[in-house]
Amino acid sequence: MGSESTLSAQKRPSGTLPTTGATANGGARGRAASLLPRGRQIQKTFNNIKITILCGFVTILVLRGTIGLGNLVSSDAEAENQHLVEETNRILAEIRSDKDPTDPDDQPEQFLDLNATFSLGPRISTWDEDRKVWLQKNPQFPNYVNGKPRILLVTGSPPNPCDNAIGDHYLLKSIKNKIDYCRIHGIEIVYNMAHLDKEMAGYWAKLPLIRRLMLSHPEVEWIWWMDSDALFTDMVFEIPSFKYKDYNMVIHGYPDLLFDQKSWIALNTGSFLFRNCQWSLDLLDVWAPMGPKGPIREETGKILTANLKGRPAFEADDQSALIYLLISQKDKWMNKVFVENSFYLHGFWEGLVDRYEEMIEKYHPGLGDERWPFVTHFVGCKPCGSYGDYPVERCLKSMERAFNFADNQVLNLYGFRHRGLVSPNIKRIRNETGTPLVNVDQFDIRHAVHQSGSKS
Amino acid sequence: MGSESTLSAQKRPSGTLPTTGATANGGARGRAASLLPRGRQIQKTFNNIKITILCGFVTILVLRGTIGLGNLVSSDAEAENQHLVEETNRILAEIRSDKDPTDPDDQPEQFLDLNATFSLGPRISTWDEDRKVWLQKNPQFPNYVNGKPRILLVTGSPPNPCDNAIGDHYLLKSIKNKIDYCRIHGIEIVYNMAHLDKEMAGYWAKLPLIRRLMLSHPEVEWIWWMDSDALFTDMVFEIPSFKYKDYNMVIHGYPDLLFDQKSWIALNTGSFLFRNCQWSLDLLDVWAPMGPKGPIREETGKILTANLKGRPAFEADDQSALIYLLISQKDKWMNKVFVENSFYLHGFWEGLVDRYEEMIEKYHPGLGDERWPFVTHFVGCKPCGSYGDYPVERCLKSMERAFNFADNQVLNLYGFRHRGLVSPNIKRIRNETGTPLVNVDQFDIRHAVHQSGSKS
Secondary structure, X not given: OHHHHHHHHHHOOOOOOOOOOHHHHHHHHHHHHHHOOHHHHHHHHHHHHHHHHHHHHHHHHHHHHHHOHHHHHOOHHHHHHHHHHHHHHHHHHHHHOOOOOOOHHHOOOOOOOOOOOOOOOOOOOOHHHHHXXXXXHOOOOOOEEOOEEOEEEEEEXXXXXXXXXXXXXXXXXXXXXXXXXXXXXXXXXXXXXXOOOHHHOHHHHHHHHHHHHHHHOOOOOEEEEEOOOEEEOOOOOOXXXXXXXXXXXXXXXXXXXXHHOOEOOOEXXXXXXXXXXXXXXXXXXXXXXXXXXXXXXHHHHHHHHHHOEOOOOOOOOHHHHHHHHHHXXXXXXXXXXXXEOOOOOOOEHHHOHHHHHHHHHHOOOOOEOOOOEOEEEOOOOOOOOOOOOOOHHHHHHHHHHHHHHHHHXXXXXXXXXXXXXXXXXXXXXXXXXXXHHHHHHHHOHHHHHHHHOOOO | OHHHHHHHHHHOOOOOOOOOOHHHHHHHHHHHHHOOOHHHHHHHHHHHHHHHHHHHHHHHHHXXXXXXXXXXXXXXXXXXXXXXXXXHHHHHHHHHOOOOOOOHHHOOOOOOOOOOOOOOOOOOOOHHHHHHHHHHHOOOOOOEEXXXXXXXXXXXXXXXXXXXXXXXXXXXXXXXXXXXXXXXXXXXXXXXXXXXXXXXXXXXXXXXHHHHHHHHOOOOOEEEEEOOOEEEOOOOOOOOXXXXXXXXXXXXXXXXXXXXXXXXXXXXXEEEEEEOOHHHHHHHHHHHHHOOOOHHHHHHHHHHHHHOEOOOOOOOOHHHHHHHHHHHOHHHXXXXXXXXXXXXXXXXXXXXXHHHHHHHHHOOOOOEOOOOEOEEXXXXXXXXXXXXXXXXXXHHHHHHHHHHHHHHHHHHHHOEEEOOOOOOOEEEOOOOOOOHHHHHHHHOHHXXXXXXXXXX
């Protein structure tokens, strides 16, 4: 009865009086009305009109809420786009859920227990000698080219689309940024999108990856791990590899934070270099066992939180584990670890992104330090995930700025720059010319680097 | 009054009677009621209850529509994620809408009229000689390295996020695929995300880009344009550049379709090579004027549709324009254009993607042709936009398959492959070993290519 009444309420034009229950009682009501004085009739009519208006108004609200009257004027394109997005998500979920009964990734997880010993692979102990012999036999794959060591930049992201759609767009811009830097400086890139070792998921995934790449690319002298949320912002600066000839690891950090304060952020594993040698394999062998998912990672997390200053309580991460390792076994490792802070091999974004205009005004690319940071690293922004540590707006705008700040240095050769640090649009800064080679000599970064060595 | 009434209707518990107008008329109504017989009173009460139930029911519907009562039971995470996505979109729209009064991109569009002459830049007529002199002066930037011409792969995508979120994920996978191929074969990449010339937007954007890169990179011998929706699927195959020493352009197509049938798909500009020379600049100079947005592009579109077999009616695209140009000025250009179809410099995806398993079973990488296609090109899928020419599911699954088919060839060196052609997960195909260099010699594609020349 209620719904019938609702339906009649919706259908009735607002000018007529509500007649709920009219069929049963219309006659009675009519008789009652004729018994009332005219004034009372008018008042009754007025009351009925008010009720009608009330119900009519409420009906309209309901219609808006259920069938979206407001949407009838929006474009078909919007509705179609929304449909497309939903369909795409459904298809992706289906693709991603393709279950393979032989696929251990589709089995319930089995964690290593605390007593188990984890290993990245069979122990290799003669890597330096083996590699040296191989390099001699393969002169077409030298580990030094034009006096510079061969560097392999390694980065990556998970194989599935980001939780937040915009994350994939920033991963794309991030890899474009790296492609530009590496093209200018003759560095090769590996972009990893595969989980090589289920137990070493998350941050720890870089360890088995680095080991595998070292052993598969003997021609590479340095493996340079760089997070996907780190951008190059000095396109001219080059790693001063001559500084590290007696070292096997180069990592950004502060010795006092490391040894005096034992801070959990004393070093940053978002951007570091690892020489392709036995020492590095050995370090990986003692670093990795702290990482396997499950009880090992959890228990290690507690130890790390107890021992490192400022560390929140959460499972072990590779950075804290490395810090703890280097503190605990200082004598064994530190003579080959260069803790670098004369330039921003890793530059925490918060103190840098608002100063780009000032940098443009006062300084120039090639400095790599706080005046013109080599790398701006968006720690905590997590555009690929759902939960960053900073407001989304601040992160996105800052990443746009960093990207464009860097892109301007690349576009300079081509005679363009971005209209503003937040604008995707570019404008000419040099007209097309009939003598383009003059500009090549003047503006190609590689020519500058080649002529003057490192521009620091 | 209407809204007040609505508010009171929403707030009133459903057990009480509606009292719209009660304050003005309550007294009168009360007096009217006492004048009615008991039966009439009961009826009146019954009517009021029905009205109350009606309005209460309608109220509940309104509440569901406006505050989403139904959503109160969904997870907080979902709501938060939805909020995050909406917030992100809002921020992005804000960033993208940053208007700059001096920015011509933000002005109403001014199209070139039909009489105007469009030019990519000042005429250059001595490029071959100028470049030769430059190369002699800059021996550190040779155009041939180890006997192979220096190739620059050029690709790109628009500066803004894709209309369809999944588009950015496939752009990311596509560039990873290209990074892998180019690392293996010593090819440099430029990933363009900027509009160099407003008038040459859309497909035509590659023309000013190619010209600018030719003139800025005299050390590059070949510019290889490749669409973002084209994937390498033969990681071993190399462009047989020796075949093209007397040519300046290499493009996939069929001469009979071109000259006999004048088909609008006789050639494919989704993947082609352009030598860095005067001839190429000259071709660009006659090709480009068919492209400026507005009346020129529209009118040219009509001419192309009228003259090319099978061409639908739409504005001029660069591929049809090139075909028309080469047909009309055959004698001027064709002696330097190599129409290649002995391998899939461009391989239309539809006939290829379902045969990957058969290929794996019967053939091997390095063939580059219909047995193991060099490039699989997803023409018409348009994952970045809203409207593809094929069902979304078919496109996405096919792109996953092509990506994994290619990725398996890369992962082979590292001892892994995908669990299935649709799976993002990988599995070991070789155990870790204490003698990794044996596998390097056997499985590194570059060693195979280096030893045997081209593996076709």
